Amino acid sequence: MSGSVLFDAPGPNAIRRSRILSIVFAVAAVAALGLGIYQLWLGGAFYQDRWDIFLTPELWFGARGLMVGLRTTLTIAAIGAVGALILGVIFSILRSAPSKWVRVPVTIVLEFFRGMPVLLMMLFILIVFSTGAYWAVVWALIVYNGAIIGEALRAGMKSLPKGQRESGLAIGLTPLRTTLLIELPQAFRIMLPIILAQLIVLLKDTSLGYIVGSPEIIRIGRQLVDFYDRQGGPYALSMFFVMLAIFLAINITLSWLVRVLARRMAQPRRGGPNLDGTKTEAIPVSTQAMREVKDPQAEITRLPGAGMGGQG
Amino acid sequence: MQALLENWPLWLQGMWMTLLLTGATTLFGLPIGILLAGMRVSPVAALRVVATVWTEVARNTPLTLVFFFTAFVLPKLGLILDFQIGAIIALTYYTSAFFAEAVRSGINSVPIGQAEASRSIGLTFGQTMSLVVLPQAFRSVLPPLINVVIALIKNSSVAMGFFVFVLVSVAHRLSNTYGDQALQIFVGIAFSYLILTVPLGQLVDHLERKWSVQR
Numbered sequence: 344m345s346g347s348v349l350f351d352a353p354g355p356n357a358i359r360r361s362r363i364l365s366i367v368f369a370v371a372a373v374a375a376l377g378l379g380i381y382q383l384w385l386g387g388a389f390y391q392d393r394w395d396i397f398l399t400p401e402l403w404f405g406a407r408g409l410m411v412g413l414r415t416t417l418t419i420a421a422i423g424a425v426g427a428l429i430l431g432v433i434f435s436i437l438r439s440a441p442s443k444w445v446r447v448p449v450t451i452v453l454e455f456f457r458g459m460p461v462l463l464m465m466l467f468i469l470i471v472f473s474t475g476a477y478w479a480v481v482w483a484l485i486v487y488n489g490a491i492i493g494e495a496l497r498a499g500m501k502s503l504p505k506g507q508r509e510s511g512l513a514i515g516l517t518p519l520r521t522t523l524l525i526e527l528p529q530a531f532r533i534m535l536p537i538i539l540a541q542l543i544v545l546l547k548d549t550s551l552g553y554i555v556g557s558p559e560i561i562r563i564g565r566q567l568v569d570f571y572d573r574q575g576g577p578y579a580l581s582m583f584f585v586m587l588a589i590f591l592a593i594n595i596t597l598s599w600l601v602r603v604l605a606r607r608m609a610q611p612r613r614g615g616p617n618l619d620g621t622k623t624e625a626i627p628v629s630t631q632a633m634r635e636v637k638d639p640q641a642e643i644t645r646l647p648g649a650g651m652g653g654q655g
Numbered sequence: 656m657q658a659l660l661e662n663w664p665l666w667l668q669g670m671w672m673t674l675l676l677t678g679a680t681t682l683f684g685l686p687i688g689i690l691l692a693g694m695r696v697s698p699v700a701a702l703r704v705v706a707t708v709w710t711e712v713a714r715n716t717p718l719t720l721v722f723f724f725t726a727f728v729l730p731k732l733g734l735i736l737d738f739q740i741g742a743i744i745a746l747t748y749y750t751s752a753f754f755a756e757a758v759r760s761g762i763n764s765v766p767i768g769q770a771e772a773s774r775s776i777g778l779t780f781g782q783t784m785s786l787v788v789l790p791q792a793f794r795s796v797l798p799p800l801i802n803v804v805i806a807l808i809k810n811s812s813v814a815m816g817f818f819v820f821v822l823v824s825v826a827h828r829l830s831n832t833y834g835d836q837a838l839q840i841f842v843g844i845a846f847s848y849l850i851l852t853v854p855l856g857q858l859v860d861h862l863e864r865k866w867s868v869q870r
Binding site for chain 2: 357361364365366368369372383386388454455458459460461462463466467470471547548550551553554561564565568577579580583586587590591594595598
């Protein structure tokens, strides 16, 4: 339902009222923002000596600079994403295995992985397997997000019409090949927006490395603040704004890409031609399903236990 | 497991703090989330913009960075808070956006004909929302809201990195003292989280089955 149905196409009076309300509210919002900024200015947040450190290349590109932290964050996210996708496919196959002896234990293990905080898993891997902070973060992200992606893929496979699997078996494919060739590709397409949204969550979760001790960007930022604070003014606020800007730039770009991709994939994609050469009107099942996903990041809350942002 | 049983007051302390953070955040975050969702579908453009910016920024900021703000930046600005209060503020800000999205997706799940029908019999925006759309949205909104609370329980663990003693902190501290029992301690704490999250998840499944509106 689009918002516009909720109220009339406004007439002259309503337009005036809404405009007045808009202006009043905008003025109030701007005033509140202005007051906040004024307070910050009184506190000296905009003095040059709070920002001068960002002109030193050392802060960005030094051995323990922000860019190094950003690279760690992105590398962890990339390894984690690939690993989680692979593990997710494996989990989803095991989870819908025909044998009860495989299906039930895998279901329990997946429920276990999804029910605990990623941070707990990171600490567990760090302390029990002594992998070092970096790999503890990577492995925990792979296992946790693999469980979520596996569950998403399974939900996608379950939403397919029964005929998909039956016809696969009927043309003589083995059950495993039916899953791999018929069900998984369609499930993947249906769940693509949700899976991609989860990968953005994974990127945000890399910042938990701050707590575990892996040298990602927020940890580096904190160390830089501590370092430069000893040479002058408090830099915590300006560092916060810089890191916020970096994360917002990356995440909003990625969210936007996901949304564009989801919309494009929901375009009617016709199947091949009919036997007599005419164009078929059939729309693939997965395309129909994709149309129902409007906002992938909101949709993720509907996935049982997947949670909205897992962590961080 | 021995270590965990011997240190049950510590466990209780962590459990209490986890529940406190979750409860307080839901108490403050849910009304803010509902308000934000209402603002996002309202006729007043300025309200829509503010709500959209709020949710987009909150959703795309790592929770760790929000905690960084309340724990390290606010004190520098002269606002010295208890770490627990800071944690509640950080979690409330972050979670309110997800509450808002859950409510909004619930509002969007009400078929357009319902709103059209109530508009056509002359109800205003406020009446349409309060009498027709929201009562129906409530059913479809409750399961995703509980999912947000489940995620919130897990998210509260981030407070550990910012000087609040939650359940994960119990695992961390005990495994340092009783290195040989680390595995049991972590499994025990994982189950402590599961006894909170799994029943809520079951509730979601139950509600979804019971309340799904046949249209």
